[in-house]
Amino acid sequence: MDIIQAIVLAIVQGLTEFLPISSSAHLLLVPVFTAWDDQGLAFDVAVHLGSLAAVILYFRREIADMWSAWWRSVIERRIQDPDAKLxxxxxxxxxxVCVVALLIKDLVADAFRSPVVVAFGLIVFGILLGWADWRKHGQRTEYQMRARDVAVIAFAQALALIPGTSRSGITITAALFMGLNREAAARFSFLLSIPVIALAGAFETRGMIVEGVGVDWLAVTIGTVLSGLSAYLCIHYFLAFIKRIGMQPFVAYRIALGILLLVLFW
Structure with missing residues (x-):
């Protein structure tokens, strides 16, 4: 892997991991406009590690509070603290999402990887995101969620296994429908990404070890650093952006990208 490829793929992954625009759609477009080979498992692990480090670093104070409150709730066998509930x-x-991934991982890996499926995922779930954002805005924060809210968002996240859906997009959509405000919906989506990215990275690492994959350490280093930096900046500016403007620019972008994929691949 050359340096330019590593830089481009790392930035694309870092940005699209948290924006509601689908990383799978963008990674499908890369080989359309370039002659690059597949980046390989080691690089995939590296960019996921960078994204994971970014979200943990950004929410480090919240995570520390949640961890201590969660531990107290386990010891005391009661959940009263808002941080523990979160x-x-x-x-x-x-x-x-873990259960569904285990049940249909082969289907996701094969049948769902069609560019047409990705295109329709972008358009359909993009319109759904727009509808959720157009509705009356909720006022509740992530600390005020009820059990029903968590259940709906959790099962919505499982739909992100369909390429084109966007994990952040579908969880934000569900949270908006359940009455959370925009920033709270995004923050909870980002917090939900931590175990998902960690588990996906662990799974890919296991595959890398089993297959005995070689490591291009320069590409891995570039991928980790740039994906982490771009992901951190993405989180910061996305939260500020949606507070003023909302989700509509991302909805328009998803629909346009979906149409582009249909033109290219259908």
Whole structure:
């Protein structure tokens, strides 16, 4: 892998991991406009590690509070602290996507990788995001979620296994429908990404070890650093952006990208 390829792919992954625009769609477009070979498992692990480091660093104070409150709730066997409730929401909200991934991983790996499926995922779930954002805006924060809210968002996250859906996009959509405000919906989506990215990275690392994949350390280093930096900046500016403007620019972008994929691949 050359340096330019590593830089481009790292930045694309770092940005699209958290923006509601689907990383799978953008990674499909890369080989259309370049002659690059597949980046390989080691690089995939590196960019996921960078994204994971970015979200943990950005929410480090919240995570520290959630961890201590969660631990107290386990010891005291009661959940009263809002930070403990949020920590449990992240844990329980991760279970459905893990179960579904185990059940249909082969289908996701093969049948769902069609560019046409990705295109329709972009358009359909983009319109759904727009509808959720057009509705009356909720006022509740992520600390005010109810069990029903967490369940709906958790099962919505499982739909992100369909390429083109966007994990952040579908979880933000569900949170908006359940009455969270825009910033709260995005923050909870980002917190939910932590166990998902960690588990996906662990799974890819296991595959890399089993296959005995070689490591291009220069590309891996570039991928980790740039994906982490771009992901951190993405989180920061996305939260500020949606507070003023909302989700509509991302909806328009998703629909345009979906149409482009249909033109290219259908």
């Amino acid at each position: 920590a449990w929401a992240v844990i329980l909200g991760t279970i459905p």
